[in-house]
Amino acid sequence: MGGELNLRSEQPPAPLxxxxxxxxxxxxxxxxxxxxxxxxxxKSMRSGKSNFRCSKGHQWRTTPxxxxxxxxxxxxxxxxxxxxxxxxxxxxxxxxxxxHPDKPGFIKIGVETAMPEDVYREKPWGDWEIxxxxxxxxxxxxxxxxWELLGHxxxxxxxxxxxxxxxxxxxxxxxxxxxxEKIAFEERRISSENRSHETxxxxxxxx
Numbered sequence: 001m002g003g004e005l006n007l008r009s010e011q012p013p014a015p016l017x018x019x020x021x022x023x024x025x026x027x028x029x030x031x032x033x034x035x036x037x038x039x040x041x042x043k044s045m046r047s048g049k050s051n052f053r054c055s056k057g058h059q060w061r062t063t064p065x066x067x068x069x070x071x072x073x074x075x076x077x078x079x080x081x082x083x084x085x086x087x088x089x090x091x092x093x094x095x096x097x098x099x100h101p102d103k104p105g106f107i108k109i110g111v112e113t114a115m116p117e118d119v120y121r122e123k124p125w126g127d128w129e130i131x132x133x134x135x136x137x138x139x140x141x142x143x144x145x146x147w148e149l150l151g152h153x154x155x156x157x158x159x160x161x162x163x164x165x166x167x168x169x170x171x172x173x174x175x176x177x178x179x180x181e182k183i184a185f186e187e188r189r190i191s192s193e194n195r196s197h198e199t200x201x202x203x204x205x206x207x
Contacts, residue, residue: 015188016041018180018181018184019180019184020041020042020043020184021041021183021184021185021187021188021191022180022181022183022184022187023041023042023043023044023045023064024038024041024042024187025183025184025186025187026042026045026068026090026137026183027042027045027050027064027067027068029089029090029137030067030068030086030089030090031067031079032089033089034072034078034079034081035054035055035056035078035079036052036053036054036055036067036072036073036078036079037052037053037054037055038050038051038052039051039052039053039059042064044064045064045065045068046063046064046065047063048063048064049061049062049063049064050062050063050064052067052073054072054073054075054076054078054079055078056073056075056076056078058073058074058075058076060073060074060075062074067079068086069083069086070082070083070085070086087113088113090137090138091113091137091138091139091140092113092135092136092137092138092139093111093112093113093114093135093136093139094111094112094114094115094116094119094133094134094135094136095109095110095111095133095134095136095139095142095143095146095175096109096110096111096112096119096125096130096131096132096133097109097130097131097132097133097168097169097172098110098125098128098129098130098131099128099129099131099165100127100128100129100160101127101129102127103160105162105163105164106160106161106162106163107131107150107160107161107163107165107168108125108128108158108159108160108161109143109146109147109150109158110124110125110128110130111139111142111143112124112139113139116133116135119133131165131169132169132172134172134175134176136179138179138183141179141182141183142175142179145175145178145179145182146171146172146175149171149174149175149178150163150167150168150171151163
């Protein structure tokens with residue numbers, strides 16, 4: 001009986017939902033260089049709460065999105081950033097599906113590290129019009145994945161490609177989930193490696 005209980009206690013915990021790993025990875029990126037550590041996982045960015053600790057040892061529990069957008073330690077203020085600083089830090093921006101009134105049957109992909117309203121105002125792609133857009137935290141990853149979904153993986157010259165608009169729209173609908181899946185996979189891998197190291201360290205201490 002005792003042996004069975006010990007075996008069960010050494011089994012790895014059940015995997016968390018994919019979005020939990022994705023939210024957790026996003027939060028960790030937003031905390032880089034801010035002297036704030038996430039304790040545990042983020043199950044929702046805007047509802048529920050997560051635990052944090054600053055480099056001075058203060059711990060608090062709050063809505064993750066507040067810290068993600070730049071809120072610092074409530075006791076000492078360490079780690080506070082503006083939303084603009086956070087966006088630059090994580091290379092946030094928008095990815096756009098572009099169409100041209102004189103080029104039916106062709107689409108183009110545009111990527112900018114700017115706010116949507118700024119992109120609409122500045123029109124960086126000339127006569128190419130924004131048909132769809134998505135806010136993304138990792139513009140480089142988003143661009144790589146959207147071209148893969150379109151069947152034209154990078155690298156290439158990023159010139160317009162002939163593809164049905166309905167197929168391009170479907171790729172944009174899938175983009176959010178593919179990005180989440182990619183980020184979650186990497187976070188699961190890191191978490192698994194960390195657990196393995198912790199188990200090995202514990203075994204060495206007990207040996």
